[in-house]
Amino acid sequence: MARHLITSALPYINGIKHLGNLIGSQLPSDVYARYLRARGHEVLLICATDEHGTPAELAAAKAGQPVDEFCTAMWQTQKDIADGFRLSFDHFGRSSSERNHALTQHFAGKLADAGLIEEVMEKQVYSNADGRYLPDRYIEGTCPNCGYDKARGDQCENCTKQLDPVDLIEPRSAISGSTDLEVRETKHLYLRQSKMRAQLSDWIDAQSDWPILTTSIARKWLNDGDGLQDRGITRDLDWGVPVKRGADDWPGMDGKVFYVWFDAPIEYIAATAEWADATGQDDTAWQRWWREDMGADDVHYTQFMAKDNIPFHTLSFPVTLMGSNEPWKLVNYIKGFNWLNYEGGKFSTSQGRGIFMNEALEILPSDYWRWWLVSNAPEGDDANFTWEGFQGGVNKDLADVLGNFVSRVTKFCRSKFGEVVPQGGAYGPAEEAVVAEITKRLETYQAHMDAIELRKATAELRAIWVAGNEYLQAAEPWAVFKTDPERSAAIVRFALNLIALYGVLARPFVPDASDTILTAMNAGEAKWPEDVAEALHSLPAGHAFTVPDVLFAKISDEDREALAARFAGK
């Protein structure tokens, strides 16, 4: 029994996320949390929408809504979809919450007290037509290097040269196309990360069990060029956390807000406070997860994210926490993911290419997506979604191996013994062999889950399902029934118990199917097996059950072709 704090990277508010975003953090965090809960650990799983920044304001403008209304509506949409995918967040918060405003301002105050905030006058491009400052990549123009006429202010996509917005020839706003731009002086706060470089470096070096993907990105930022650079943590925007020093105004910073990447990770903490508020608890309830002086010293904290988020979670957020000089809980393990591609290319919002979370749920139940995505998660390298692969994986693993096993056992039992666990006979060597195999495989499965090796865990779980089919084939209760009904009854009793066991073991991945199985087997209270042999006695002779409907309908070739055509993009 341990205490596990788990956070998923925050989905951005500007629209509905696609399947690549889902498998990049939210879904694996849920799978891991469900597993740890099943093992009896105390788990808190936190997620939230990341609501600030220029793209949020632009998305709201495009939708013709005030930004706060847009975000409220999109938060609800994202929450509903998360529920649809059975993501078991203890709380799904909002980075625009009062809690996050207060905490973000608190951290800024503490960092200022520690001498880690610097005021810098800098020059920014302002668009008179848009009425806003433009981030570098929102400025377009002709590349001075290669002549490409849609180069962005930060980099030319054509020749890949890094640029400064002032380098661009005939610069214009990428939002409106206006060329009415001017350079203005504006004051911003910088986080002096460079002062904490040594401390950060030591901290990273101490993480010997982190994946290379994670530590190498952090080390690159720490050591590249002149080393870790200070970073601006404020912006000239309307929507965001107003710049304050704790509860006090910050002279000269009126009308400015904190940068989204400063306040977003703080929302992990704030969302936990929102959770305490929403569940009627006081501050000690969330502090015991986050403050080492308030009971969090025994918490194991795991973060899930796609690889693009790693610099912020290995550098600037730890600086925020360490630099505050308060005993905040630091992350113990970062699980990073690569990208999921769609049919060999990128998922693309603008080109309507790929599958978005709401569309996925309209097509098929969440279990299908959960299983395929996790069993093909981009853990080691970028992964590729294809309709053919999806159809094959779902049909074979879920319909044939697991679903059909449930079907063949329950229907055979019903026809020979009725919808009740049959009595008579006893388990023998064949059953002992299955117990031994599953015991061994369960250990492997658990080891993979403990290590958050999700693909390997799904492969092992599948092997546990296959063991049931192998057993049944060898024991052939349908043939034995003709000569020895008692023995046939024992085989069926054992197989029915296997079904209940599978219901429990599959729950982290396919929770709805698990519920269907356990409800049908009338075994709703079934716990994670401490002992396989014992677990396979949990449904005694005489225990009533019902034959469930087909657990997973197969995806036909015609369906697959229609879906592939529908999502081919513009």
Added chain:
RNA sequence: GGGCCUGUAGCUCAAUUGGUUAGAGCAGAGCGCUCAUAACGCUUUGGUUGGGGGUUCAAGUCCCUCCGGGCCUACCA
């Protein structure tokens, strides 16, 4: 340009971190079974581990080089 990751069977991935004959699933072939969602089980065909060179008793694994793919490069988030 710089840094990092990566290339293994037709496809998707493993390989206890340098250690026997490189393994699984899918797809293909054959056989069996008839309880089941045309499902299941067994057997089986596929590999010069991107190319070349080196270190070592031993290389998919380490080094060099070439070729291909990807990510990051600090104001998108």
